[in-house]
Amino acid sequence: MIKEICNHKNINRTLKDALGNTVSIATLISGTLKGNQRVSIKVSASNRKHKIFADADSMGNIRGYISDELLNVSIDNVDDLSIEELIGHTGCIQVLKDLGMHSIFTGITDMPNGNIVDDFSYYFKQSEQTDSFFSINMVYNDNNEIVLCRGIMAQLLPGAPTNLIDAIKETIFENHSILSNLGDNESLKEIPYLLFEDIEIVEQYPVQFFCGCSKEAFYPMLYSLSKEELVDAFENKKSMEIVCNVCGKKHSFSSQDIKKFIQ
Ligand SMILES: [Zn+2]
Structure with missing residues (x-):
């Protein structure tokens, strides 16, 4: 799905990283939604016209896109930028969760890390008081096309010791090669068991790109x-x-x- 969203656009690797990270995080958050709940994410760089959007619902319908202003500068001026330079020092994350029954939750935080992924851990701590950790692993081929994308979102349940999130972070960091390893779909199901000893898969569902335009x-x-x-x-x-x-x-x-x- 990430390939479908990012590869069809004539954008460089930094923008693919930024879009791929944002859409991956929206996708992971979709796993926490129920019924007709939806989430919309907006990542704004220091240049406020440079924005990345992602939407997801509880059915795993996902979409993501880049603002025209950011798309239009991509070819000439973004080529040598890292994702941190693209976001700059005053980026911000806005999250809108439509919880159904006319109940809407909005949160906004700054982006101290400037890399989107760690900024979302920061967002959840600041905005929802939840210890969280995100890891997004994208692998590119020689043509700068994404060939693989795997993401992890870890959140502590109420009452869990807070050092548990550090242990998860360390495990994922040390086993980075497992997450970046190309393999068949069968090996995908084994990955969680390779990372953690005492786990159980409670649910699996597909996610798909869905634009909804007409x-x-x-x-x-x-x-x-x-x-x-x-x-x-x-x-x-x-x-x-x-x-x-x-x-x-x-x-x-x-x-x-x-x-x-x-x-
Ligand atoms: Zn469309």
């Missing part, structure tokens, strides 16, 4: 064109195409669609 949702964008442009397209039987920058899907408007719009 041609209808893009009709309002035709308002940004002048009437002359629309009439010209209709009279010359030209169709127009609008590309969703979340999923890359092309929505085509025929001259007949445009005629209806003009009328």
Whole structure:
């Protein structure tokens, strides 16, 4: 899923890391949601127009995207930046949890680490008073495409000793190679047992990329064109195409669609 979200975009590795980390964290949080609960994450760099978004629901429907302003600078100015330089010293994380029944929880924190992943551990400690640890492992091929992504989110249950989170962190750090090891799906199921002795898998479910965009949702964008442009397209039987920058899907408007719009 992370490959699908990150690889289709013409973005460099730093942006893939940033998007992949943000979407992975939203995906892991989706495992804590129930019923029709949803979570939306916004990571804003010091340059507030440079943003990364991710949404997830309890069914494992996930999407993620980068703001146009950040996408547009990617080719020339982001190439040599690390993720910390991209975020800068005054980045911030905003999380909106729609808990259903008109109950919405919002949290906002700064980003002392500037690498997104550790900043989310900080977010949960500050905003939800929960000791948490995240680890996202992405492996790239020679063409700078993501070939593997594995994530872990650890949170302590109430009453658990706080040093337990450090023990988990250390175990994952020491066994980093297991998480980055390419392997078949069968070995994926064994990974938790390779990392921890005394564990039990209580639930498994798939996650999938889901944008939810539709041609209808893009009709309002035709308002940004002048009437002359629309009439010209209709009279010359030209169709127009609008590309969703979340999923890359092309929505085509025929001259007949445009005629209806003009009328
Ligand atoms: Zn879309």
